[in-house]
Amino acid sequence: MFQGSMVALVTPMQKDGSVDYTAMDRLLEMHIEAKTDAIVAVGTTGESATLTEKEHCDVIRYVVNGVRGRVPVIAGTGSNSTAEAIQFTAFAKEAGADACLLVTPYYNKPTQEGLIQHYTAISNAVAIPQILYNVPGRTACDMSTDTVDVLSRMPHIIGIKDATGDVSRAQDIVSRCGERLDVFSGDDALALDVIKVGGKGVISVTANVVPAQMRAMLAAALAGDFAVAKAINSNLESLHHDLFLEANPIPVKWALLEMGLISSGIRLPLTELSPPFHEPVRQALQKANAI
Numbered sequence: 548m549f550q551g552s553m554v555a556l557v558t559p560m561q562k563d564g565s566v567d568y569t570a571m572d573r574l575l576e577m578h579i580e581a582k583t584d585a586i587v588a589v590g591t592t593g594e595s596a597t598l599t600e601k602e603h604c605d606v607i608r609y610v611v612n613g614v615r616g617r618v619p620v621i622a623g624t625g626s627n628s629t630a631e632a633i634q635f636t637a638f639a640k641e642a643g644a645d646a647c648l649l650v651t652p653y654y655n656k657p658t659q660e661g662l663i664q665h666y667t668a669i670s671n672a673v674a675i676p677q678i679l680y681n682v683p684g685r686t687a688c689d690m691s692t693d694t695v696d697v698l699s700r701m702p703h704i705i706g707i708k709d710a711t712g713d714v715s716r717a718q719d720i721v722s723r724c725g726e727r728l729d730v731f732s733g734d735d736a737l738a739l740d741v742i743k744v745g746g747k748g749v750i751s752v753t754a755n756v757v758p759a760q761m762r763a764m765l766a767a768a769l770a771g772d773f774a775v776a777k778a779i780n781s782n783l784e785s786l787h788h789d790l791f792l793e794a795n796p797i798p799v800k801w802a803l804l805e806m807g808l809i810s811s812g813i814r815l816p817l818t819e820l821s822p823p824f825h826e827p828v829r830q831a832l833q834k835a836n837a838i
Contacts, residue, residue: 548676548705549619549646549729550747550769551584552761554754555592557796557803558606560812566602568609570809574755575613577808581758583618584748584765586610587648590623591685592752592796597814603635608642621750625650625680629665636673646676648708648750653686659694670701677703682710682733692719699724708733708750714740721745735761736787739776742768752795753786756802756837785831792824802828806838 556578559570578586588610589595589603598606607622614620622639624647626632636647651657652665670677679698683689689711698704709717710733717730717737721744724730731748732741738749748769754761760779768776790798794817801820803809805828811819820828832838 549585549621549678549731550765552754552758552765553585553587553621553731553748553750554578554583554758554761555587555590555750555752556610557755557800557809558589558593558598559803559809560594560814561810562812564812564814566598566606567810567812571606571609572613573808574803575610578754578758579614579617582762583754583758584762585619585621585645586614587621587623587750588644590648590680590750591650591682592755592799593623594796594814594817595623597817604638604642607639607644611643619645621646621648621678623648623650625652627652627655629668632665633669633672636669636675636677640673640675644675646678646705647673648678648680650680650682651686651688651690653688656687659691662688662690662694663697666698666704667701670698670703674703676705678706678708678731679704680708680710680733682708684710684712692716692723695720695728696723699727704728706731706747709741710734712737714744717741717746718744735790736784738765739768739773739780743773752790752799753783755799756786756790756806756832757783757835760835782835785827786835786837789824789827789831792827793820798824798828801825802832802837805829805832
């Protein structure tokens with residue numbers, strides 16, 4: 548259902564931390580113009596962890612209404628509470644989202660059986676396409692391939708964002724489950740490698756600042772033209788790295804500030820990008836012709 552460059556959209560904020568909907572409009576139109584393949588609202592990059600429940604829902608609805616059907620919207624609706632994840636997912640469906648992205652429950656450290664029951668409950672409760680999200684570096688919870696195999700047979704579960712940093716893991720999922728669900732890279736630097744083993748795209752941080760280039764790179768790779776894809780990617784490799792010099796979304800929000808697209812707002816406990824990292828990120832933006 549989804550493929551290509553899917554941006555993990557930042558949630559722009561004013562200096563006081565309030566959501567900046569004027570800047571949100573600007574970002575949405577930029578992605579429409581760049582033909583970004585899908586917009587992921589209120590994921591990790593969108594600071595879902597510090598938005599209130601109302602803000603979480605408000606941003607999802609605002610993005611859906613703002614794109615007006617011109618591009619698919621995937622709503623981040625995961626939680627470490629199964630009941631809350633069902634609540635967010637039901638809201639996203641009512642708001643008109645095209646799919647939901649559901650991170651593994653964080654901090655709780657559920658068993659694999661707990662993961663199966665968690666996602667089964669959501670699948671049974673809300674009839675909307677659902678994408679699993681495995682990012683053990685943030686959640687302290689790693690979804691095994693065996694668990695993915697089980698969940699791939701559930702109704703409404705149509706994909707997985709794999710952010711393990713292990714291309715062989717993505718390859719194993721494609722081999723075992725590829726006929727039932729799509730695999731998306733959760734790491735920009737590994738996007739081409741994941742496509743080579745059968746992945747369908749990337750849920751991207753880098754696309755926040757160079758959406759047209761990311762879209763062109765992914766389109767070439769999906770068409771099998773890896774020479775063109777690698778040529779485009781060569782100018783983006785520094786961004787893939789330097790947008791993670793501090794915890795996401797700290798660097799990417801600073802990059803968008805440097806580009807004049809958003810204000811400096813970010814919510815504690817995250818802080819603005821440390822001064823020693825300003826020049827590396829600026830140089831990465833220049834290399835990518837983003838500034």
